[in-house]
Amino acid sequence: MRFAPLVHYAELSVAVAFGLALANTDSAGSLVVRNEGQNSLLTCSRSGAQELDNVHWDPVESYSYQNTSSVVPGPWVIDRDIIRMVGKLSIEEKVGQMSQIQVGQVIGCDGKLNESMVEHWINKWKVGSFLETPGNHDGEFSWYSPENFADVTDTVQRIALKTGPKLPIIWGLDSVRGANYVKGGTIFPSGTSTAATFNQQLAYEAGRIAAKDTRAAGVHWSFAPVLDLSVNKLWSRTYENFGEDPYLSSQMSSASVKGFQGDYKHDRSRVAACLKHFIGYGYPFDGSDRANRHIATHELLEYYVPPFQAAIDAGSATAMESYGVVNGEAVMLSHYYLTQLLRKQMGFAGLLVTDWAEINSQADIYATARNRTHATQIALQRTSVDMSMVADDESFMQATVDLVKNGAISEARLDESVARILQLKKDLGLFDSPFADKALAETVGSLQDVEAARDTARESITLLKNDKGVLPLSKSDRVLFIGPTLNSTRYMGGGWNVHWTGPSDEEGDAVYQGFGDTVIKGVEQVTGAAPKYMKAVDINGTGFVDIDKVIAAAKDADKIVIGLGENSYAENSGNIDGLLLPQKQLDLVSILASKAKKPIAVVLIEGRPRRLGNVPKLADAILDAYLPGAYGGLPIAEILYGKVNPSGRLPITYPATEAQASSTIWQSSYVDYRPQWPFGFGLGYSKLKYSNVTLSSNTLKMGSPITAKLTVTNHGPYPQKEPVQLYTHQHYRVGYAPDLYRLRAFEKVDLGVGESKTISLKLSAEELAFWDRNLRKRVEPAPVTVAINPFTQMDIHAVVELEADPEYVLDEADY
Ligand SMILES: *[C@@H]1O[C@H](CO)[C@@H](O)[C@H](O)[C@H]1NC(C)=O
Ligand SMILES: *[C@@H]1O[C@H](CO)[C@@H](O)[C@H](O)[C@H]1NC(C)=O
Numbered sequence: 001m002r003f004a005p006l007v008h009y010a011e012l013s014v015a016v017a018f019g020l021a022l023a024n025t026d027s028a029g030s031l032v033v034r035n036e037g038q039n040s041l042l043t044c045s046r047s048g049a050q051e052l053d054n055v056h057w058d059p060v061e062s063y064s065y066q067n068t069s070s071v072v073p074g075p076w077v078i079d080r081d082i083i084r085m086v087g088k089l090s091i092e093e094k095v096g097q098m099s100q101i102q103v104g105q106v107i108g109c110d111g112k113l114n115e116s117m118v119e120h121w122i123n124k125w126k127v128g129s130f131l132e133t134p135g136n137h138d139g140e141f142s143w144y145s146p147e148n149f150a151d152v153t154d155t156v157q158r159i160a161l162k163t164g165p166k167l168p169i170i171w172g173l174d175s176v177r178g179a180n181y182v183k184g185g186t187i188f189p190s191g192t193s194t195a196a197t198f199n200q201q202l203a204y205e206a207g208r209i210a211a212k213d214t215r216a217a218g219v220h221w222s223f224a225p226v227l228d229l230s231v232n233k234l235w236s237r238t239y240e241n242f243g244e245d246p247y248l249s250s251q252m253s254s255a256s257v258k259g260f261q262g263d264y265k266h267d268r269s270r271v272a273a274c275l276k277h278f279i280g281y282g283y284p285f286d287g288s289d290r291a292n293r294h295i296a297t298h299e300l301l302e303y304y305v306p307p308f309q310a311a312i313d314a315g316s317a318t319a320m321e322s323y324g325v326v327n328g329e330a331v332m333l334s335h336y337y338l339t340q341l342l343r344k345q346m347g348f349a350g351l352l353v354t355d356w357a358e359i360n361s362q363a364d365i366y367a368t369a370r371n372r373t374h375a376t377q378i379a380l381q382r383t384s385v386d387m388s389m390v391a392d393d394e395s396f397m398q399a400t401v402d403l404v405k406n407g408a409i410s411e412a413r414l415d416e417s418v419a420r421i422l423q424l425k426k427d428l429g430l431f432d433s434p435f436a437d438k439a440l441a442e443t444v445g446s447l448q449d450v451e452a453a454r455d456t457a458r459e460s461i462t463l464l465k466n467d468k469g470v471l472p473l474s475k476s477d478r479v480l481f482i483g484p485t486l487n488s489t490r491y492m493g494g495g496w497n498v499h500w501t502g503p504s505d506e507e508g509d510a511v512y513q514g515f516g517d518t519v520i521k522g523v524e525q526v527t528g529a530a531p532k533y534m535k536a537v538d539i540n541g542t543g544f545v546d547i548d549k550v551i552a553a554a555k556d557a558d559k560i561v562i563g564l565g566e567n568s569y570a571e572n573s574g575n576i577d578g579l580l581l582p583q584k585q586l587d588l589v590s591i592l593a594s595k596a597k598k599p600i601a602v603v604l605i606e607g608r609p610r611r612l613g614n615v616p617k618l619a620d621a622i623l624d625a626y627l628p629g630a631y632g633g634l635p636i637a638e639i640l641y642g643k644v645n646p647s648g649r650l651p652i653t654y655p656a657t658e659a660q661a662s663s664t665i666w667q668s669s670y671v672d673y674r675p676q677w678p679f680g681f682g683l684g685y686s687k688l689k690y691s692n693v694t695l696s697s698n699t700l701k702m703g704s705p706i707t708a709k710l711t712v713t714n715h716g717p718y719p720q721k722e723p724v725q726l727y728t729h730q731h732y733r734v735g736y737a738p739d740l741y742r743l744r745a746f747e748k749v750d751l752g753v754g755e756s757k758t759i760s761l762k763l764s765a766e767e768l769a770f771w772d773r774n775l776r777k778r779v780e781p782a783p784v785t786v787a788i789n790p791f792t793q794m795d796i797h798a799v800v801e802l803e804a805d806p807e808y809v810l811d812e813a814d815y
């Protein structure tokens, strides 16, 4: 809808194609729109209503696993048998291997897998890959148990193995925070939360468990981790990423890829990871999803590339390109982004897949190609793309076969891609064990995994304000809990959770069938009694519920806990015009502050840092829980009552004004940085002291890193985890405004009451190198402030002299 005015300028045919494209895009997550791609086989009159999948299983409480965190070599080698296999395929079969079709195309009008539709795609079009969950595409069940999901994937596999070249299919799924589309698969907090923990081990575990639960459903490939930088905070995909900082994101990226993949060439409980979305997705100019981005290439290399490089270095087997247009150029058709940068400069040798319908979208949405065939031709000629997530029709297959037959595309171009695809299938064991492993299903939802998800929530929740010791609550306090987010599992989950945009309000929490718990359930577990709870305001902020009763109850309480936040959304459905939370939610806080005059603690459950109006002044305590996932209820309650001491730190800048929507910790230092709360900020309940801070040298030279050493002491009264963060700020940089701060190292230490620990953090001159506009990576000598936790009370600084030859080039990019 937002593109509607363009229709006035477009040719009629383009406008029509455009409408279809939007319908396709929407159907990616809609529960009622089915197979409306122009070439779908069926038009069903079924309403699209789905059933609860009532398969029950008793997950084992714990299980052992193979723990590999080293990098598995590859995907850099193509085996001889794979090359021979490619040589035996027909053009049609090669093109089929390069095609990925969404599962809705094989779901019949009864909501069940329709085998004759599977045969259509595999016999006629030789399709070698499918994606997505039927639960997003009018399948029988709203959320598929491992058993029923595997029934679908195994049936498709069986058909593939008896048809044509008898090659196994590879199935891809957005298991972005645990296997969020597999019922009972342990749903983890979103990427922002993972980053807020400042604990890479939790990113590893989230990846490992997501992989196992995904594989239990007969799915071999996870479209994760999501590695965009969340720069414009209006962006609806902010929550999916590891925050705004290149270093923090890179650390999480590497751990996550290793978690997903483990030793994926041998370990059949792992899946292929997919670094996405390459590249520059996180700075849409107006904050709307897919909007074009203006990021100078040297800035792209400086900030946006490192998390992707970290994923490549960690061995990521696959990559996905990004929607839309960067610097005026469609990423999908860009030789520079997808071949020069990704393959040649960054050394990515794995399988590159498009995002949803992205080749067709060149003609249908972005007006960067004349028609779909034209888009296919340019994509194959200019880029190294291996697989098209088509996802709803035969356009790619038809066009590519024609293009090869008429000589526009060489068969060798196909061979290159097909070899990478078949090598991945081999590496994942699909030639030997193509079917789901039933034994894995028994571990899905095990307590061990649920505790890992809760640990991520426990370590991510960030205390932003705590005046007059309002928190932690005491069991003897009479507390009134209010606000829609405190009695909801789905608002804690947000998008990419059960369904693409999360469960709807109409569907409600019932869809979880017990896989998760709300905050008030968590409070009941912690205190032993059901708390007094009132909804008070609608999640959409459209109206109050029983406000007079709420005020009366508040007057009667010792303390008030108010849950504010966002309804769930994904991609376009999360577009907003401003950062302010719905007004009635904010009004609720001011009404209670003025009428009840009791201490107020606010819990934020939100996918992006929404502006809070007067709330930061009116509330005595504020906790940001981000999107803690279905198992977030207990951790939030534990933190409210001091059973767990908060140790999360903001992985993003929390804006105070609309104008700060794109403020980051790494913005130029001469620009005011006065956000609501800065990057890296967060409090705990204990009193910590930093002492004996030393630097091993006060000069920083290439090739000789220096060490910052310091002692942290916990003076209690609670055990405390503390992320020690080391930042640099260069005092000047000839011709290039230096960043306010750059995070260079961190370590999370765990301190008992009265305990001290000494830690060392390294810093090298090479880390202070930056990309200049000639795409050369250089170091400019200057004084540099080294700062420990600059945004907390522990602010500790020292100045070192960065000594370097400004002409020396560490790296050079070839545009
Ligand atoms: C798995 O490997 C990680 C990373 O090296 C390590 O921190 C973790 O303790 C290991 N877990 C087990 C169960 O061995
Ligand atoms: C299954 O697909 C075929 C077309 O391939 C169609 O004729 C049939 O009606 C479909 N069955 C259902 C239940 O949708």
Ligand SMILES: *[C@@H]1O[C@H](CO)[C@@H](O)[C@H](O)[C@H]1NC(C)=O
Residues within 6 Å of the ligand: 370, 371, 372, 373, 374
């Ligand atoms: C699609 O675009 C190509 C390349 O510009 C052109 O040759 C072809 O005629 C177009 N096809 C249709 C159906 O318009």
Ligand SMILES: *[C@@H]1O[C@H](CO)[C@@H](O)[C@H](O)[C@H]1NC(C)=O
Residues within 6 Å of the ligand: 487, 508, 509, 510, 533, 534, 535
């Ligand atoms: C919490 O929400 C559920 C619906 O998900 C509702 O049945 C229940 O009554 C609510 N609890 C309270 C205490 O309002």
Ligand SMILES: *[C@@H]1O[C@H](CO)[C@@H](O)[C@H](O)[C@H]1NC(C)=O
Residues within 6 Å of the ligand: 505, 506, 538, 539, 540, 567
């Ligand atoms: C909130 O708004 C959305 C989008 O308009 C709507 O689908 C949903 O039902 C509303 N929820 C409530 C609780 O009113």
Ligand SMILES: *[C@@H]1O[C@H](CO)[C@@H](O)[C@H](O)[C@H]1NC(C)=O
Residues within 6 Å of the ligand: 691, 692, 711, 713, 756
């Ligand atoms: C700091 O160093 C001094 C001298 O080495 C030592 O006596 C003191 O215990 C240290 N303080 C802490 C908190 O470790």
